[in-house]
Amino acid sequence: MAFLKLMVFSAVAIVLASSKKGGSAVSVEELRELLVSSMQTTISLTAVVEQQTKSISEITNFVDEAKEEIKDLKSKIESLGQKDEEQTGIEELEEKLVKEIEALKETCAEELKARKNDVMVVSGEENLREERCAKVCAGTSVRGATNWVDYSSNGIYADVDISKCGFVTIPTVTSSLEGTTSHWTTTGSSEIYSVTTGTFRIYLVAQSGRGGGANKMGWNVEWIAVGYTC
Template identity: 65%
Template sequence: MAFLKLMVFSAVAIILASSKKGGKKGGGLRSLTALVEQQTKKISEITSLVDEAKKEINELKASVEEGKEEINDLKSKIESLKETCAEELKASVDEGKEEINDLKSKIESLKETCAEELKARKNDVMVVSGEEDLREERCAKVCAGSSVSKATNWEDFSYTKIYTRVDISKCGFVTIPTVTSSLEGSMSFTTRTGSSYIYRVTSSYFRIYLVSPYGRGGVANKMGWNVEWIAVGYTC
């Protein structure tokens, strides 16, 4: 803008110089003066527009600077948030590790407790020989029972013999057990033999034959004769 003003002033100076040399040209001078004034006015208007543009540019610069400050503030907040999240995540992970280690410790303790309980519950039954091959000691089981007084199914076998079948299926044996039996009752024990003579033992039943002519015809049951037994065998 200073350059434009300089050109206008130079033109004015030239016109004034020309007016001194030729006075008859006064009308041309006035026209030139009017033109200069008109151009000066335009220059002032342009100057005003330039100043206004500068003002707007300065406002834009201020706005940009403010935006930069906001962006930097956001960046700072983001970094702070990252640090906070990282710390919280690390704390959560550490807490999770502690809980896992605590669970591991409890599991190990539970294992030890279970091992001790299993050891305390170790089967005390030992089978040293039997009808079939020996199995794991933990599978050995003792089972006992009675055919029940006056409820034992005695059947006639011959003129002098009777027999009954004793059910041991509830014991759950999977092999032939070793069975010991005796006769229990209330009358005429001196008239029979064979109460410990076990016949045809299986995993679910066995038979006993008695020599007793007085026990036939249901008399044995009336006298309360029943078989009491103990069996040792494997259940697995």
């Protein structure tokens, strides 16, 4: 509004000055046209100023938004860089672990190759095999759960399972009788019959062991077998 007043006063001043200089009076119509022209110019200038002000405001807002976006982008880049560093550290650790595992495998392989088998079989029911395949296996027919079978008038027998040893040739078997009472009166506990890769049998002369008496007295066969598993 102040700018508009200034333009109007300026126009009036120009008219008056022009009137004095030329010596002739300015008509009302001329004065009106001059004022209208001045007002139109003022309005146009005001619109330009408003438009420029709006543009400057929009540019300012754009710059502020751009600054924020650049800030966010910079933060993401820094975060990405940190993740890359962490990933690199993990990959280096994995690579180190793989190398250590491979080195350990080589060491174990060399030790196994250099170490001699503690079991030696000098003779057997079948042909001898590589020492590394020799194995000692031991067990029991289990106290109170041995499958004793009555045999003849004064004897019993039991088939002992050794299949879990995994023998591929007939092993050498040693056996004895263990119990809670009276097993010292028996004979036959160390006499082996019908040995296979998975079982063997023993016969006992023991009248008191018949009819389930052997299990009641805790008789069971304890054994050790040596053979080849490969």
